[in-house]
Amino acid sequence: MTGPEARLARLRGRSLPRSHNARTIAALASNPGCARRAILDAAGADKQRLAAYAGFPAPFGQSRFALARGNAFEAQVKAEGAAQLLTLLRTHLNLPIPEAHYDDLGEVGGNASLDLRHARTRTLLARAAASQDEAGTMFDHPLLRLEVGGRHAFLEPDLVAFRLHGRFHVIEIKSFAVIDGQADGDKVAAAAIQSAVYVLALRDALAEQHIPPEAVSHETILVCPENFSNRPVAVSLDVRKQLTVLRRQLSRMARIADLLDLLPPDLTFDLDPDRDGVPRRRPAELAAAIRQVEARYAPECLSTCEMCFFCRDEARGCTAALGRDAREELGGVEHVQTVLRLAGRIDRPAPGTDLAEAAALLRQAARLRAEALREAV
Amino acid sequence: MTSAAELAEQATATILGGLAGARRGLVVDSPPGAGKSTLVVRAAARLTDAGEPVMVVAQTNEQVDDLTDRLAAERPRLAIGRLAGIEYTPAQRVVRHQHVTLSTRLADLAGCPVVLSTAHKWATVRGAPAWPWAIVDEAYQMRSDLLLRVAGLFDRALFVGDPGQLDPFSAVQTERWAGLSWDPMQSAVAVLLRHNPDMPVYTLPVSWRLPASAAPVVSEAFYPFTGFRSATGPGERRVAFSTSPFGRNALDVTLETAASSGWALYELPARHTVRTDGEAVAACAALAARIVQRGAVTHSPERAVAGVPDAGTRIAVGTAHRDQAQAIRAVLRAGGLPGVTVDTANRLQGREFDIVVVLHPLSGRRDATAFHLEAGRLCVLTTRHRHACIVVARAGVPELLDAHPSTEPVHLNVPVKFPDGWAANQSLLAHLSQYKVRAA
């Protein structure tokens, strides 16, 4: 291994690489400006572990009940050859009755090896796309592959449906409820961009067999519990926007190499584990290493990135930590202290210099605020 | 290949022909400067000729007056009613026509086979017999809930509008209605088509305003599904300068670039700035002023005499925010150029100039917001010109776009809006980058 690959491996150190998955790929769109996240993900570093070891464990965990609910719901709609799902598809894609095939790609001959499953997925999907007779309708947990920054990531959509004379549809099964036709906008957004990742991967897989991208519909299908029941309902998601964004962000993965060049050659996030895997590296030292890669912290990270508390601590005293709007309204001044010095006329930048306009803005704000408070008492 | 004029004429003929057989009516998408008003006037004339009374609905008094004036000119013998609110001050171009009756009460206009007014005024009309026909202008800027208030007044309607421009806007939370086919935040056309999917939609294929240099770019960025072409061919619209510069400073290079290619990107050094970026403001004003100083003369085949932008009345500066517009206006006033129009995208909608200077909504920003990314905003700003468009921006806008997190919530059963502002910005910038001039 040489080049970026080797470099990333060195950064990751001795821990197992966490390969990209739909969620991490989707995350490319959630804060694409953040070099730290880009590098850590590209290196396949375990952000959760690093953050915790550096003393800033991520604030979010997964509740057992949520997991249970998720698994139970997927199991339910897929039970008996995905009987419930089939019913939905029949109405939703007006799937003809004979189209009731179900292929389990979750394992191959009792073997769950990824390469084996991937190979089989490709064969079955290609056959379905090529042949005119019934050659598969529902493919349960197909295993796809997508190239992300030069590395292959294995991706596992919940289900891919194929309609005769029609196209492939990515199906995403989520356990959040659709109530009176609406669902949590953020959860849907997450589902949509994940589905888009699968659409890309599926199109890649078929492209290898010279099947045009149109064979995979940009209308993906979201299956959720309806209202307060366990009854599944299907909704179409048009993921064209998400596809544009993803394509763009994936194409920018190449810049990882440039980002790497900016880092000290000996930089690593290795935890220096001893024989029993107990880390020996000094947390402060790891933290210092992480700080070498620039972050772009915004409060939005608090719900999306495992590193958020680390970065927030680093951003303390920066206007960015107060939120994007606040920073904007403070004239884009970087540091809280500077803001106050400008507002309090302690710093008086010369006209025409960078901070002059911000200074004027802040001075006026300070003046008005003081006046108003005086008036109030 | 058929000429632009023929293309346009065919389209108009089809549309006017379609009026007769229309069950509920029809929708006409019109790209910038594609003769929307002409169509409205001709349709009104055609219907009244056929003895069908028509109510014409526009969004602002300005627009209503324009249409009234043009219709009055087109049909000198037609009794035209201009319905107006109490606070309305009659426009000269309306009152000069003797056959136009002006009143605040519809009853006074009983004799008029055609009555024009703003949507808001129409919404106050009660208990009048239904009009067989309505013509709704700027229908994409009209909000669904306003249409709801006037739709009871007519049986059939011709909806005309520009789908690429700014969407209706509200300052309040509207998730509550997300996904409803009658979501009041949609445009009038959107709600109409969701309930009448079989209603025919036509497109005007030719922009009379935009030059050949702009049509393809704009069409690709903002009208990806319904393309259009320009009436004039390459090079037919020219800008010349009656004086030549002394040195070659960046301003003049920018002007030359714009004159020769129809586009220019005047790029200021990268810097995050406050919303009203002094340098950018100065640059916009300077460019506008320079155009006037250099005595820009615009030639276009369809105009006999070359348009001379006297004191810059044919020049406009467009911004995203009011305070930006105000700052630029102040500088130009101080510089003795009150003639140059300076306004925000919202206010420039539907207006036309020879040369337009645009302060890019994303210039100098750290973060893009939905407001600054909105495709409609950029579309309005970059489609007001007949000859050339000069965009002023700080370097770093592409990076800003790439760093923009796309995490807006997604609502179910809401048709995806195209073009996406993010994508549209990318594509327009890609084009502009070829005409980049760095500020000295």
Add this chain to the structure above:
Amino acid sequence: MSTLTSLARAMAAASGTAQPACTVRHVHLSPRPLVFIPLALAGEANAPLAALVGDDPGAPNLLVVPEPRDRDLRFAFAADLAAVVLRYTASYCADQEPTGGRDPGLRYADAPQLLVPNPGGIAFTRLLGRSTRFRRAEGPYAVAESVPVLGRWLTFFADRTESPASSLMLAATDALSAHWATGQSPAEDRNLAVLLGWIDPPPGMSGAQAAALAEDPLRSPPTGPATDPTFDNEVLDQRILAVRTARLTGGGRAYQRAEAALTDALATQLTPTWTLMWRAAELLRGLPEAAHVRRRWDADKDAFTWHAGHIREGGPPQPRRDGAVSAAGRLANTERVQEMVAAQRAFDDPLVMAEYRMTGEAFAGRVAAAEPDRVDATGRRRVLRPRVTVETGDAVLAEPGATLTSPARPSQKARVIAVTEANGRTRVLLELQGGMGRALTPEPGSVPAIGEPVCYAAFGDGYQPPPAFPASEDTPWTHGGPPPRYVPADEDAREDWS
């Protein structure tokens, strides 16, 4: 958010204590609010787990669903909650007072007020309302009579939160962060414990320190409806399981023991928030009430009175989604109210007005010149049109012809005649109309005197009439035509809740 509040945030971040964002309280605060703290089971649409509810700080009612996935127990919970909520709302359906306005009638003299910790609490309330209001007391899947009524009240409260003028239901975090600026982001302000840490730190601690401590879910459990995952995984799971098993193996003492253990566990998660909620109410009460709050609360009383009557007279429950007409009407109304409230807040609160002075939509200064007795004789009849010149250091957006209003004289309109700038200061010449009495000489004090500090804004707090919409049965073809009338269907009542 505005530059001023952001500056306040910056100051808070630097000083470590929250800064005032308002000088007066812009929400009504009931002397006896009903505090409602719901907890939901993770991963479910709307599975109540427990709630702490009550109008007496000393006597909270703890309601628990020992088996959150059990439909029957959920409805039992709803019935328990109904008992508390309906008793509370009923207590306001006694004394009446005459309504002001054009059509005088009677309304209840006061209205109930629901306090939840955060916006999540409002969302939960809305869903609980949705999942119960269509139920029926008879027929298949019958529920207690009180359950559908509860559903309609909860829906009513949740809907009112969409009106910027209403205080019938408040989320503590929203109310607090509207009045105090912390040194953190608005996103982080949504954690009540943290927010209160900033605003009201324990003695000997800075707000920042208190907030940091409050982020530890073990020290201060999440204020709901979501629970802390480690609590779910390490405590709740076993406790619920114990209850379930005890039930299968025939209940008895083991069941009681298990249920008690579960209740204790949930209490540990709820009681800290209970204290926070009453502290929040206290802090808000500490602020002087803004002038317009009472008027807005009267509107809330009208709404409450109307809804109580609607239920009493057996009106239908709120529909699942708004129809075309009601949606448009609601939007128009919300927009109107929002504008009105914004203006009222500015007129009531110099700190809010300062935000408009920042943007140039308002300016304050002193009267530099005045012609109080100026009479305009150009028209048919002579009219009193005093002119004043205001000098200000603020930015002025207003252009000649614009009409302005002053908080000091809201009934008086001021038309801008001229705006001139001289060495950094702006002089605005205004012509005044109205609010000066009938005579051709102004009543004393009705025209600002020279030297008087004045403030003029481009907006007034006047009342705009609501736009007219067609009746729902006249919905035009453009909007799908008249909707079908609502008839309660068995399906509604039957809808699973699992």
Add this chain to the structure above:
Amino acid sequence: MTEHVESLERRIGGLRTAVREAVLAGDRERAAALRRDLRQAEQDWEDALTQAEAATPQEAPPVQAVRSGAAQPTVGPAPRPGSEAREPAPLLPLREHVHQALSLLTVPAAPRLIATVHEAFFAGTFATARLTSLKRDEERSFRSAPFARPYYICAALTADLLAPARGLLAISTWPMERRVIGSLSLRVDFLTAAIRVVEAIERLPGPVPATRRLLWRFAASIPGAAAAAAQLDPFAVRQAAAAELDVHQATDQHVRQAAAQRARAQLDDAQQLFGTRTQLAPQIDRRRGS
């Protein structure tokens, strides 16, 4: 006694907090260790209390309950109250119950369906988890003494690779055609099962709510079977199922017969019952996507 209980309770409380601290700090090892202590403490506490309550014999000691629960959290719907759920009578071993259910269905089925069918028709629930181990026991028993038993609970085989199909149980005495699974077979078997359930219901003396719930599960996924749970008519369900069955049966039969022939020709006795496994070079561990 009581102070012993109280000290235990204090210890439990302390341990719980400690565990959550460890989890929050991302220290998985410590969390695991603390959890072990916690479970022990909880059990001591339960024991202490049950001793205290030894006077009440009718009550099954909840100790088991908590321990088994702690071992693996249950996934899926909780038993409804009032459904007089009880472990199957000890006189019949589990395999007999499975045999009963499968014989009713006459097609390979997944543990959950088997359990539901059994609960509906033969009253008595069992944890589906126990069924997975059952297949292993059966295979062991067969390999040690082939055909010693009249029947074995065995696997269904995938038509293509003749490997055990994920999560399906079958009966060894069934013809191979019935035990191989092509891409249409799950649908065909689902419809067949529906018909069998209808027949079983018709054999019942009177209506049993549990069986109707089961039937609805099928009907809801068969076109034209029933509009709503309310108007559920067994006869209509049978008609609908049969109708769709006609569409698939031929195609499915074709695949199954071919596969069955291959199986009989290629596989030894044990493999015919429990399938073959595709052997592979050991893969380096890669975490799964999605």
